[in-house]
Amino acid sequence: MKVTNSGMALFLSTYLNKVDKKGRVSVPAQFRSALASENFQGVVVFRSNHHAALEGFSWSFMEEIGQRLDHFDLFSDLQDDLATAVFGDSVQLPFDGDGRIVLPKELMDFAQIEGSANFVGLGKKFQIWNPKTFKKRREDARTQVKVQGLTIPKGGA
Amino acid sequence: MKVTNSGMALFLSTYLNKVDKKGRVSVPAQFRSALASENFQGVVVFRSNHHAALEGFSWSFMEEIGQRLDHFDLFSDLQDDLATAVFGDSVQLPFDGDGRIVLPKELMDFAQIEGSANFVGLGKKFQIWNPKTFKKRREDARTQVKVQGLTIPKGGA
DNA sequence: TGGATATTTATGGGATAGCATGGGTTTTTA
DNA sequence: TAAAAACCCATGCTATCCCATAAATATCCA
DSSP states (O other): OOOOOOSSOOBOSEEEEEBOTTOEEEOOHHHHHHTTTOSSOEEEEEEOSSSSSEEEEOHHHHHHHHHHHTTSOTTOHHHHHHHIIIIITOEEEEOOTTSEEEOOHHHHHHTTOOSEEEEEEOBSOEEEEOHHHHHHHHHHHHHHHHHTTOOOOOOOO | OOOOOOSSOOBOSEEEEEBOTTOEEEOOHHHHHHTTTOSSOEEEEEEOSSSSSEEEEOHHHHHHHHHHHTTSOTTOHHHHHHHHHHTTTOEEEEOOTTSEEEOOHHHHHHTTOOSEEEEEEOBSOEEEEOHHHHHHHHHHHHHHHHHHHHHSOSOOO
């Protein structure tokens, strides 16, 4: 049955794909179809500030972040730091004909990715992990949510 | 008679359906017709935090959760934990032409589902259980309600 | 009203198309 | 001109589609 999503891209689920010796990885088909309506057919990737992992965005969400940053003083240290960490460090990775991207070597080293990688949907963004590292990370997140009783705030309405 | 519902999906009753060796299960027709007005014809499923069972939602409810998460700082630990545990752990399961979904193996293992499964309507969401496990769960829930009902003090306030 | 006929569901199996993956070939660029 | 990047094709696997059957439900008409 046909799947057509309206609204902005929403990344869901966790996928495990192989990384070949050229550094190529298939972006999960579900992620790609979430990006179908984008102008730029590909993703934007940069280093996570919190984990040994990579952050992935759509181009248009990147633009949205830019607008959020505009709310800071243009020449403030904070704006500068954020912009440097996010924009200065990010790469634009187009899909090849088969829906793959090529991960730059520096980024693979940073995230300790070698033969395979986990694509983790986090709503508007996603992350790319070394599978072994992510296993721990996932357990942490689950216990955090469970133990701390974190809940999603009730909506208005 | 065919029943068409306006407004949000409401899931009621308990159904017992078979799971074939491909992992396919029919979603109860009543549940499907509650989802008739959805853009995405299918459900979103993830692991329950409290039971050995699966939680099911409509896609639009998932989008609602996404919007609530937007209220957090994009790179905060809280946002990260919640998104990892909620979005990273969920799967989008479209109906096939006959109203079935395919349960991923990991989720079946988690909920110990094998040859058949209970679909339990809980209002805005539903759950999928191993029938044997659910039998106990239902008895527990009933006695809880009964005991608590007996011990809740009269009046007050 | 009751019984016969049509629809909707649930379920199983086989056919098919899409996806992930690997290798090779051309094109770019350093 | 060598190395790397983009492009193209081949393959196996699995998810998706399509059809067949049976049971349950609804509909129709005498």
